[in-house]
Amino acid sequence: MLLRQHGKVDPALLTTIGERLTARDTVAAELASAMRVSDAVHPERVTMRQFRRALAEGIDSVPNPPKALRDFFAAVDPVPDWVDFDLVNEGGRVARRFGRNAADVMLQLALIGSYRFDGPPRLLVETGGLTGGSALRRIAETQQWATAVTGHDAMRRSGQGFHLTVHVRLMHALVNHRMEHDGDWDVDRWGLPVNQSDLAATLGLFNAVQLLGVRLLGVRVTRAESRALMHLWKYVGHLLGVDQDWLYDREILQHRFNYHVLLTQSYGGSAGPPLANALVEAQTALHFTRFARLRGAYARARLLSMLRYFLGRRGMRDLGLPHALPWAVPPVLAANLLRYHVLGRTAAGRAHLLRSGDRFVRHHLHHYFGEQPPGVGPLPAEPPGAVTP
DSSP states (O other), rough: OOOSSSSSSHHHHHHHHHHHOOOOHHHHHHHHHHHHHSSTTTTTTOHHEEEHHHHHHOOOGGOOOOOHHHHHHHHHHHHHHOOOOHHHHHHHHHHHHHHHHHIIIIIOOOOOTTBSSHHHHHHHHHHHHTTTEEEEEEHHHHHHHHHHSSSSTSSTTTTHHHHHHHHHOOOOHHHHHHHHHHOOOOHHHHOOOOOOHHHHHHHHHHHHHHHHHHHHHOOOOOHHHHHHHHHHHHHHHHTTTOOOOGGGHHHHHHHHHHHHHHOOOOOOOOSHHHHHHHHHHHHGGOOOOOSSEEEEEEEOHHHHHHHHHHHHHHHHHHTOOOOOOOOTHHHHHHHHHHHHHHHHHHHHHHHHHHHHHHHHHHHHHHHHHSOOOOOOOOOOOSSSTTOOO
């Protein structure tokens, strides 16, 4: 239980975070296990076709659905009493008004910044998700999902944000199952590959860290905007399977949880520097239609400059990143002063920021995906060991 006195460390919370390194999303784990059943005629076996149909048309559309599939959709389909879809939609508009600032924060502070810690980066190395040629696409898939949940009514049952979030939850469970059973993952040392503590910490990157980061870039965020964004991601976290007691409405409580997570982390793992440098170098391969080499070099230099601002000298050194000066930050601060402290105070200005943010996202995803359609990565036709009837 979180202590209410701000600034104090809660030993019980630290203990719980440690314990939940070996706690899994049980309902999704059961579904992943059912998808890996080797007996093609086993009555409780689940196929990817059945999952896709249940996601698109509802569980009642699947003839004689296996128990694991029924239980999974019984967990994601009911809308909790605390969900306010008007507030969810407002949270989406807040995020979209952040525009490029949100993309900068998520890549630089949340993603690359998290590579300073041991544990989760190792999973990315093991799965090959952010190395080599897959780096750009994997980042774009994450950005596309984070954008999809912000659309109007996107988190309702028929919305794209809902579908992609449930998709991500299954993918987490499949990765967990594969790494536990087919790999050499050291659970005693690192916890489960995808565990409750890491999942809740990752959720904190999308809500409170995003709010903190955009403020550092000069964005004005009101209490109402903070509340709306937190509510959106609270529902996203519910659908992802984060433990209910770690879903926060208030930004201050999420920051407090994030602080306790930081206290449990070990620094200086060997996996972080190669991942960080892969993402930096991937900027030179972005899909620009004109002056691609020059713009790619600028994107790489800008990323390093922004990282220097967010991570400081020590953070850059920890990740083995080249020396850089934060030259890119003053223009961002100046532009955000006008956009959010002047224009953002009027209804017309906020509407302009929303249109501008949506336009930026379209161009940004194109630079990462090229001509390929956006998504969060295709679900395999079937997990290893499964068949399609």
